Amino acid sequence: MDSESNTSTGHVSRKAVLRAALAAGMAAPAVLMGVPALARTLSGGEAPLDLTPECDDGDDLTLPQMEGPYFKPNSPLRSSMPDGTGTRLTVGGYVFGRACRPVSGVLLDFWQADNNGAYDNTGFKFRGHQFTGADGSFKLTTIVPGLYPGRTRHIHVKVQAPGRPILTTQLYFPNEPRNNTDTIFDPRLLMTVRDGSGGREAAFDFVIDVPQNPGPTPTATTTTAPPGGTWTAGRAYAAGDRVTYGGVGYVCLQAHTAMGGWEPPNVPALWRVG
The missing domain is CATH 2.10.10.20 (Carbohydrate-binding module superfamily 5/12)
Known part of the structure; x- marks a missing residue:
């Protein structure tokens, strides 16, 4: 293995697992259980985690997770967006800081296209924000977003811990044909997705730039x-x-x-x- 294959604690790095999964033609999230989800396997005092890739509005082509033209402020406070027909989707996960400890009170603002690939630019359909719980968890109930020209299937999100910078990024679905042609797509932002009861279930863990020292969950x-x-x-x-x-x-x-x-x-x- 090369120097990137193992962390200093003996864990196989996410990059190495992702590379192996792609080389084998497998869906990466099926191996990773969500690309950043290995954050859950690390305990206190171990190697710091890589941050979930940030968006820079397209200025840096190596980090193309831009906000896009459809963000609107003042989304409603809600974790369920039953705003139209489509395949039911539940997205759940955690927000971790740099030392792999969950962060409570983090603002997550989601927005996405409807089943037909259209954004509601006059109202707030498929738009909503919520805060992580005391254990750093979040849960969003929505539908699988539709497709529109030039893009693969995706969900937008802004993430901000108290007093910290805003992370703007996008979450993607595995095994989508357009993942190969969407110039913005980044496999590091793939969710774990599986068929569930009455719809699909997805998981993703965010790792954001929050310094953490040994001790209780920040509150x-x-x-x-x-x-x-x-x-x-x-x-x-x-x-x-x-x-x-x-x-x-x-x-x-x-x-x-x-x-x-x-x-x-x-x-x-x-x-x-x-």
Whole structure:
């Protein structure tokens, strides 16, 4: 094996498994149980994980997971999107930090095409955001997105931990013929997908840029309102609500309940200066 085949802890690297699976003509996720899902096999103090590939809006061709033209802010808070006909799909997984520990309170904002390959650009069909639970888990109930010219089947997502940068990326389906012709497709973003009861079941684990040290799962901390600020942890905000924080005015972009770590300067996915 080459130097990339084993980690310092003796685990076979995801890159090596992916290469072997592709060489054998196998569906990579069937071997990997979700490309980043081997994060679940590592325990505390072991080798740091690679990050899930970030999107850079196409500026860097080696990382082509762009946001695309169809993102809209202010998606509803929901984990189920029963917005049309199609094959039922459940996507579940975890969000891990660099030391393979789950991260709670992470914002995941999903959007996708409907069964006919069309995006709802006037409303919020097949758009929604949610937060990871105390164990870092998430679950999305939707349908298998349809195809449209130039692209393979995919789901868009923005991921942001409290006070950390936004990760924008796309999730893909194995064994899709268009995976071979879609110039944006990246096998590192393949989900594990299988037939389930009444539809299909998919799994994917995100590994994001959150520094972690040995200790308990990171959780939100209580934050007091800044002097003269109207933003308050624990309050439910609606899109369009205005607050002040540290002498600066902000406009709410997405309905949510505020919590420590989600102060307006820290979460551009939820607040903008205005």
